Amino acid sequence: TVYPDEHIASVKVAHRVADLIRGKQRQGERAVLGLATGATPVEMYAELVRLHREEGLGFQNVVTFNLDEYYPMSPTAAQSYVTFMNENLFDHIDIPKENIHIPDGTLSKDEIVAYCLAYERKIEELNGLDLQILGIGRTGHIGFNEPGSAPNSGTRLVTLDDLTRRDASRDFGGKENVPTKAITMGIGTIFKAREIILMAWSQKKAPIIKKAVEGEISSDVPATYLQLSDKVEFVLDMDAASAL
Numbered sequence: 281t282v283y284p285d286e287h288i289a290s291v292k293v294a295h296r297v298a299d300l301i302r303g304k305q306r307q308g309e310r311a312v313l314g315l316a317t318g319a320t321p322v323e324m325y326a327e328l329v330r331l332h333r334e335e336g337l338g339f340q341n342v343v344t345f346n347l348d349e350y351y352p353m354s355p356t357a358a359q360s361y362v363t364f365m366n367e368n369l370f371d372h373i374d375i376p377k378e379n380i381h382i383p384d385g386t387l388s389k390d391e392i393v394a395y396c397l398a399y400e401r402k403i404e405e406l407n408g409l410d411l412q413i414l415g416i417g418r419t420g421h422i423g424f425n426e427p428g429s430a431p432n433s434g435t436r437l438v439t440l441d442d443l444t445r446r447d448a449s450r451d452f453g454g455k456e457n458v459p460t461k462a463i464t465m466g467i468g469t470i471f472k473a474r475e476i477i478l479m480a481w482s483q484k485k486a487p488i489i490k491k492a493v494e495g496e497i498s499s500d501v502p503a504t505y506l507q508l509s510d511k512v513e514f515v516l517d518m519d520a521a522s523a524l
């Protein structure tokens with residue numbers, strides 16, 4: 281779906297998220313959301329905060345699982361995805377703290393495998409993700425599933441691509457300060473969601489959107505795996521869609 285601009289598109293996606301949450305509330309059920317970080321979802325989160333403040337949208341029945349976190353990373357660091365999520369969403373809504381899950385960047389190396397399996401298990405115990413929100417990196421990554429990621433991959437420790445670290449360098453004051461690794465949900469984890477929305481804005485994303493939507497399905501561009509699913513929607517602004 282192509283919208284005239286990022287703002288209109290973000291509001292539309294936020295309203296779909298709100299409809300899902302309200303629908304689950306009516307049924308006395310939880311809404312289980314997979315969430316993304318980066319610049320892309322910021323306006324969508326801002327609209328959810330507005331709906332909470334001005335239209336009484338409640339998040340008591342919402343459980344969230346974030347896609348990824350840098351490793352190593354302190355949750356209180358300015359660049360952590362914990363800080364990002366708190367500042368952009370969680371600090372402004374009434375979601376119970378225990379309902380929030382973000383991969384832990386403070387684990388020791390030998391704790392990671394068990395932690396990642398437990399992350400997957402928690403999602404399954406809640407009957408899976410109702411909706412997964414995605415952005416896309418210029419390497420074609422979704423979450424931090426960089427080129428080479430397998431379609432059935434699970435939550436795990438990964439090595440970040442050089443381009444990804446370059447793109448993150450502004451936040452860290454130089455590429456040399458960007459962690460070389462991250463913990464990310466896998467492609468397989470993402471695929472289990474009942475609905476997937478990938479959002480992308482601006483000319484900068486046009487080449488990778490073209491590859492993701494029209495390119496040959498290959499681990500060289502992990503987002504091409506999304507072509508294999510019929511429950512995926514790309515929500516784009518005119519610029520990101522301009523090469524299609």
Ligand code: GLP
Pocket residue numbers: 316317318319320321347348414415416417418422423424444
């Ligand atoms: C980061 C995140 C991804 C995100 C991507 C795009 O690497 N781990 O989940 O989709 O960047 O970021 P942006 O939205 O800032 O372009």
